Structure formats: structure tokens, C-alpha cells
Amino acid sequence: MGNMNMGGSDPVPVSGDTTFKNALKIPETITSPSNMIAQAVQDTVMDGKNAKYIGYRSGLLGPTFRLQKGANFNIKFSNQLAEHTNIHWHGLVIPAEMDGHPDQMVMPNENFNYQFTVNQQAGTNWYHPHPHGLTGKQVTQGLAGFFIVESSEEKALNLPNGSYEVPLVIQDKRFNTDATIKYSPTMMEIMSGYMGDNILVNGTASPYLNVSTRFYRFRVLNGSSARIYNLALSNGANFYVIGADSGMLEKPESVNSLLLASGERVDILVDFTNIALNTEVYLENKTFTGMGTAQGTQAFKVMKFIVNKQETDTFKVPSSLISLAKLSNATKNRSFALTMDMANMSGGMHKINGKIYSATRIDETVAVGSTETWEFDNSTGDEPHPMHIHGVQFQVVSRTGGRNTILPQEKAWKDTVLVAPTEKVKVIVKFEQKGKFVFHCHNLEHEDDGMMLNFEVK
Numbered sequence: 001m002g003n004m005n006m007g008g009s010d011p012v013p014v015s016g017d018t019t020f021k022n023a024l025k026i027p028e029t030i031t032s033p034s035n036m037i038a039q040a041v042q043d044t045v046m047d048g049k050n051a052k053y054i055g056y057r058s059g060l061l062g063p064t065f066r067l068q069k070g071a072n073f074n075i076k077f078s079n080q081l082a083e084h085t086n087i088h089w090h091g092l093v094i095p096a097e098m099d100g101h102p103d104q105m106v107m108p109n110e111n112f113n114y115q116f117t118v119n120q121q122a123g124t125n126w127y128h129p130h131p132h133g134l135t136g137k138q139v140t141q142g143l144a145g146f147f148i149v150e151s152s153e154e155k156a157l158n159l160p161n162g163s164y165e166v167p168l169v170i171q172d173k174r175f176n177t178d179a180t181i182k183y184s185p186t187m188m189e190i191m192s193g194y195m196g197d198n199i200l201v202n203g204t205a206s207p208y209l210n211v212s213t214r215f216y217r218f219r220v221l222n223g224s225s226a227r228i229y230n231l232a233l234s235n236g237a238n239f240y241v242i243g244a245d246s247g248m249l250e251k252p253e254s255v256n257s258l259l260l261a262s263g264e265r266v267d268i269l270v271d272f273t274n275i276a277l278n279t280e281v282y283l284e285n286k287t288f289t290g291m292g293t294a295q296g297t298q299a300f301k302v303m304k305f306i307v308n309k310q311e312t313d314t315f316k317v318p319s320s321l322i323s324l325a326k327l328s329n330a331t332k333n334r335s336f337a338l339t340m341d342m343a344n345m346s347g348g349m350h351k352i353n354g355k356i357y358s359a360t361r362i363d364e365t366v367a368v369g370s371t372e373t374w375e376f377d378n379s380t381g382d383e384p385h386p387m388h389i390h391g392v393q394f395q396v397v398s399r400t401g402g403r404n405t406i407l408p409q410e411k412a413w414k415d416t417v418l419v420a421p422t423e424k425v426k427v428i429v430k431f432e433q434k435g436k437f438v439f440h441c442h443n444l445e446h447e448d449d450g451m452m453l454n455f456e457v458k
């Protein structure tokens with residue numbers, strides 16, 4: 001391993017089926033949750049082959065929960081897998097004992113009641129397992145889903161809804177010849193992240209969606225282990241960013257493309273109004289630079305939209321969306337150095353402030369109710385790290401080095417922020433939930449490799 005490229009392995013080219021002949025699957029929507037089971041499931045994902053995966057209901061992935069701000073969430077979660085798992089409610093600010101900390105495992109054949117009040121603004125959250133060392137494997141093999149929070153303030157905007165509001169979880173996967181999902185990262189792939197050669201949307205390989213001549217709202221989640229996407233439309237049209245992670249922007253921002261890292265979400269409006277019938281428009285990934293040697297070198301298509309129905313749409317993109325109270329008056333700054341250390345290959349290479357994860361160590365102690373700035377410092381690194389903090393939402397305050405700006409998809413309540421090589425990114429956070437939480441890189445191989453620390457709010 002002496003002369004290896006410190007920036008990671010060669011990129012895994014996307015070489016899967018590009019016929020875009022499979023109708024996009026839409027996960028079941030649940031408004032009155034009762035139970036969830038992590039279990040073996042049968043599904044048809046690749047090449048028409050029925051195969052065994054893991055999921056929370058009847059196929060790959062889980063349902064979309066859709067709850068109103070103020071609603072109570074209460075489910076009996078059963079683990080029918082052969083290994084421990086749990087559920088982290090990514091983006092929800094809920095009590096520590098419900099957050100799915102890596103300490104809080106549900107063992108095989110055991111149950112746990114996840115019970116909390118949804119007490120935050122409208123946004124696109126999601127859920128996935130968080131067992132330390134197994135998160136990448138369990139998410140890649142099928143465990144993930146959306147958790148959408150709605151509010152009256154958001155409803156009043158009359159955004160496209162019903163079948164015109166579509167959640168899209170983008171994931172890259174590798175398959176075995178029997179169509180089961182392969183997950184076996186090499187040492188090199190622990191550095192770069194494990195990338196797949198097939199792009200799936202909502203568990204659908206090579207997907208298409210029929211659309212009408214009107215506006216659509218797409219809630220896009222990067223549910224991949226490591227791959228970053230530079231999303232754009234193949235017709236070159238701009239689209240409107242209206243939300244990011246767990247909240248909405250104050251006003252829509254028109255963009256031509258945007259980067260979305262693992263764990264991040266973006267809520268967008270796409271205008272198909274003046275497109276001729278039978279036109280095909282692709283959601284695609286454009287090449288990009290500045291994210292290490294393993295990312296961004298290849299352009300590829302993600303999914304196909306077929307404009308095949310004429311409709312009259314009177315929707316106008318609103319000039320303003322919601323009011324967003326800016327956090328200020330931080331009383332403390334903490335800085336976190338993001339590094340990669342080849343000297344400790346077997347014990348964890350990816351570190352935060354020189355440390356790999358220890359379940360028994362509290363790394364930071366924060367006063368409940370306090371507001372702080374946290375700075376993620378990747379100024380000496382050559383890998384991108386999407387940093388996620390549990391139990392809070394934050395606002396991005398500054399980015400210095402690298403892209404040197406706050407991007408449209410960062411001007412809202414967030415919980416995951418992409419810190420590129422050479423960048424320092426500062427976020428402002430108010431800590432309102434007591435207890436023990438983690439923060440970590442959402443490149444799931446980095447996370448499983450130990451790029452995660454504990455903090456306790458008390």
C-alpha cells in the first residue's frame with residue numbers, strides 16, 4: 001500500500017442499465033404510523049430478477065412518513081434481522097433516548113417503541129439504521145426512508161402536492177449476479193467511500209416518471225453511502241431550490257445545478273410547463289471538481305422524465321416562502337479537524353480532532369439551551385466530508401477556502417453540511433435536547449471507520 005493515492009481509489013464508473021424503462025417506484029405514504037419491522041424482503045430491482053433484500057415493509061427501503069408539525073409519532077419497531085439495528089431519525093430534533101444513538105441497539109427478535117412529538121418546521125427528513133460499524137452495510141442493503149414534516153405555514157404556499165410532489169432517494173449500488181446487493185468495501189473504498197455502478201431512485205434501477213406540462217415538487221435525498229451528485233436537468237433549464245435538509249428557504253433560489261452529498265436533502269421545483277409532449281428530460285449528474293480524486297469525474301443520467309400529458313397549470317413560483325429566524329450570539333466556538341491517518345489502518349483512519357469513535361468516551365460537553373458555533377476544518381484534507389450533527393438543526397454561517405461561499409441549498413435549517421478539501425465550514429447551533437448524541441461524517445464508510453464523536457448536552 002506504499003504508494004497509494006491519498007485522495008482515494010479510482011472512481012467507480014456508473015455502467016449500469018441506462019435504458020430507463022422501469023417505472024419509478026413511489027414508497028407507500030404513512031400518515032398514522034403504527035409499526036415498522038426491519039426484515040428480509042423479496043423485491044425485483046435488477047434485470048427483472050426477484051431477490052432477497054432488507055427493508056422495513058414489503059420491499060427495498062421503507063415507507064414515507066408524512067406528519068404534521070405537532071403530531072405524535074409512536075411506532076413499535078421490531079428487529080427481525082439476524083443482527084442488531086436501530087433507527088436514527090435524521091433531521092428530527094427529538095429526545096436523546098429516541099434518536100437512535102449507536103448505543104441504543106435493538107437486538108434480533110427484540111422490539112423498541114419510538115415515541116416522540118414532531119416539534120419542528122416543515123422539512124424533508126429521513127431515517128436509517130445507526131449501528132456503529134454496520135451503518136453503511138444496512139443502508140446500502142435497503143434500510144432507509146423519508147420522514148416529511150408538514151406545517152400550516154408551508155401548506156399556505158400551495159406548492160405542487162399529491163402526485164405532483166414526489167420524493168426521490170438517489171442511491172448507487174453494486175449487484176451480485178443473482179441481483180442481491182453487494183457490500184464489501186476494500187481498504188481503498190474505506191478511504192474513498194463505497195460507490196456503486198448502478199444508480200437507483202426509490203429503489204428503482206433505470207427509472208422513468210411520466211409527467212404533465214406543469215410544475216413538480218421533488219424532495220431529493222442523497223441516500224448513497226459516499227457518492228456526491230451534481231444534479232442538473234438535461235434540457236439545461238434552471239430549477240428552484242425551495243428547501244434544504246430539515247427546512248425551507250426564505251425565498252426560492254433559481255439554480256442550474258447543485259451538489260448534494262450523502263445525507264443531504266434538497267426540495268426543488270421543476271418547471272415542465274412549456275415542454276412539448278413526448279419530450280424526454282433527464283435528471284443527470286454533471287462532472288465536478290474539488291471533491292477529491294474519487295468523485296465527480298463522470299457525467300451520467302440519474303432518471304428520465306417523459307412529458308406525456310398536457311395540463312393547464314396556474315402555479316407561480318412564490319417570491320417568498322417562510323420566515324427563518326437567524327441564530328446569533330454564540331457563546332462558544334468549537335473547532336473540529338477532519339483528518340485521514342494511514343498509520344492506523346486496522347483501527348480507523350478517519351479522525352475528528354485526532355480521535356476515532358469510542359462508545360465509552362464523551363468528547364464534548366455542551367450546556368443545554370446554549371448556542372455555539374462549530375467549525376469543521378478540512379483545510380489539510382483531500383477527501384470531502386459531509387458532516388452531520390444529531391439532535392439539532394443548524395444554520396451555515398461561513399465557508400472559507402475551497403468554494404468560499406454559502407450555497408443556495410444551504411440557506412435553510414440543515415443537519416448535514418458538505419466540507420470539501422481545503423474548506424473550513426462554520427455552523428451555528430442551538431442545543432435544546434439533553435442527553436448523549438453523536439456527530440459524524442455521513443460518508444458511511446468514513447463513519448463506520450470511526451469518523452464520529454459523542455457529545456453530551458446537559
Ligand SMILES: [Cu+2]
Pocket residue numbers: 350384385386441442443446447451
Ligand atoms: Cu468523511
